[in-house]
Amino acid sequence: MLTRLESAPPGSQLPLEAVLDTLPWNQDGLITAIAQQHDSGEVLMLAWMNRAAFAETLSTGQACYWSRSRHSLWRKGETSGCRQRVIDVRFDCDGDAVLLLVDQLGGACHTGRRSCFYNGVRGDRVEVLDAPLPALPKPISAKETP
Amino acid sequence: MLTRLESAPPGSQLPLEAVLDTLPWNQDGLITAIAQQHDSGEVLMLAWMNRAAFAETLSTGQACYWSRSRHSLWRKGETSGCRQRVIDVRFDCDGDAVLLLVDQLGGACHTGRRSCFYNGVRGDRVEVLDAPLPALPKPISAKETP
Numbered sequence: 001m002l003t004r005l006e007s008a009p010p011g012s013q014l015p016l017e018a019v020l021d022t023l024p025w026n027q028d029g030l031i032t033a034i035a036q037q038h039d040s041g042e043v044l045m046l047a048w049m050n051r052a053a054f055a056e057t058l059s060t061g062q063a064c065y066w067s068r069s070r071h072s073l074w075r076k077g078e079t080s081g082c083r084q085r086v087i088d089v090r091f092d093c094d095g096d097a098v099l100l101l102v103d104q105l106g107g108a109c110h111t112g113r114r115s116c117f118y119n120g121v122r123g124d125r126v127e128v129l130d131a132p133l134p135a136l137p138k139p140i141s142a143k144e145t146p
Numbered sequence: 147m148l149t150r151l152e153s154a155p156p157g158s159q160l161p162l163e164a165v166l167d168t169l170p171w172n173q174d175g176l177i178t179a180i181a182q183q184h185d186s187g188e189v190l191m192l193a194w195m196n197r198a199a200f201a202e203t204l205s206t207g208q209a210c211y212w213s214r215s216r217h218s219l220w221r222k223g224e225t226s227g228c229r230q231r232v233i234d235v236r237f238d239c240d241g242d243a244v245l246l247l248v249d250q251l252g253g254a255c256h257t258g259r260r261s262c263f264y265n266g267v268r269g270d271r272v273e274v275l276d277a278p279l280p281a282l283p284k285p286i287s288a289k290e291t292p
Contacts (some may be wrong), residue, residue: 005265005274006257013271032192034180041187046178046243058267091272092262093255097192099263109239111152116238117245119151121204125159126237128151 002095020051023095030066031096035108038087038101044108045116047074049098061086063100081136082106106136148241166197169241176212177242181254184233184247190254191262193220195244207232209246227282228252252282 001022005012025031030048037044047065049057053073056064063084067074077083084102091098109116112132120129147168151158171177176194183190193211195203199219202210209230213220223229230248237244255262258278266275 002265002272005272008274010274010277012274013268016267016270016272019272032178034189034192036187036189041182043180043182043189043245046180046238089267090263090275091265091267092192093257093259093264094262095265097262099189111239113239116240116243117236118239119148119237119241121162121235121237122159124162126148126151126162126165128154128156128158129236131156 002091003093006093019091019095020054023091025051026096028068030068031098033063033065033098033100035063035084035100035102035104037104039103042115043117044084044102044104044114047076054098057086057100058089063102076108077105080106080110082108084108107133148237149239152239165237165241166200169237171197172242174214176214177244179209179211179244179246181209181230181246181248181250183250185249188261189263190230190248190250190260193222200244203232203246204235209248223251226252226256228254230254253279 001014002019005014023031029050033047033049035044048068050066053064053066056073063076063086065074065076083105086100086102088101089098107114113130114133118128118130119126147160148165151160169177175196179193179195181190182188194214196212199210199212202219209222209232211220211222229251232246232248234247235244253260259276260279264274264276265272
């Protein structure tokens with residue numbers, strides 16, 4: 001259905017639920033999701049979403065993905081604190097990818113780096129470009145009382 | 147192999163060919179590729195690369211993908227003229243995605259828009275945000291002689 005908008009002018013609309021019903025979810029029921037820092041433009045990570053993850057992301061305003069390794073919803077930052085507040089959500093032309101413009105708290109990468117894309121191709125080598133960020137301070141509620 | 151770099155400091159290197167040998171290519175021999183305009187940060191498109199497409203991209207400096215619909219190498223802009231000159235290439239932490247920082251000529255999207263991500267979620271609607279760009283002028287060699 002999304003392809004109906006290919007030749008449509010700006011401002012044209014379709015109902016979201018009908019679009020979701022007809023997205024080309026892959027054989028595992030997933031679409032690709034790119035997270036980008038909304039103001040700097042840095043591409044932070046690539047992950048996957050099923051329909052439940054997409055719905056939760058919209059309802060909570062916090063990025064939620066599908067973990068292909070754990071086979072469960074992955075509420076980004078739930079344990080690390082490195083949450084992604086969602087500023088905008090966009091589908092590509094054929095609807096098999098979604099772009100999340102987010103405000104990333106701390107590092108998006110499980111290595112502690114700001115972005116997962118820290119391995120640069122340099123001639124015939126691959127080189128680490130970035131260092132991990134300092135760990136986020138624990139929230140007050142998680143601190144031990146004296 | 148790329149995961150060896152997870153805890154490595156900036157400047158650490160691995161041989162590119164050895165990294166490519168051990169990337170987690172999917173069952174179709176592909177990894178996900180994101181193209182981003184190098185200076186504005188705009189995310190232009192998401193596509194797929196097999197090892198041949200990756201090698202051609204590096205050797206020519208022009209983005210080459212794998213077309214999953216045509217089952218062939220897709221030399222971006224070969225027919226439209228909307229080529230992508232590659233400025234930088236980065237792998238993510240687990241190596242199943244590659245980020246191409248490119249200089250996009252014209253529109254990245256087959257609809258003529260600058261970016262494929264022109265469908266914004268607006269409440270319970272999906273809305274077209276961008277219009278197609280004016281078509282690129284044909285190269286002199288392609289113009290009819292009077």
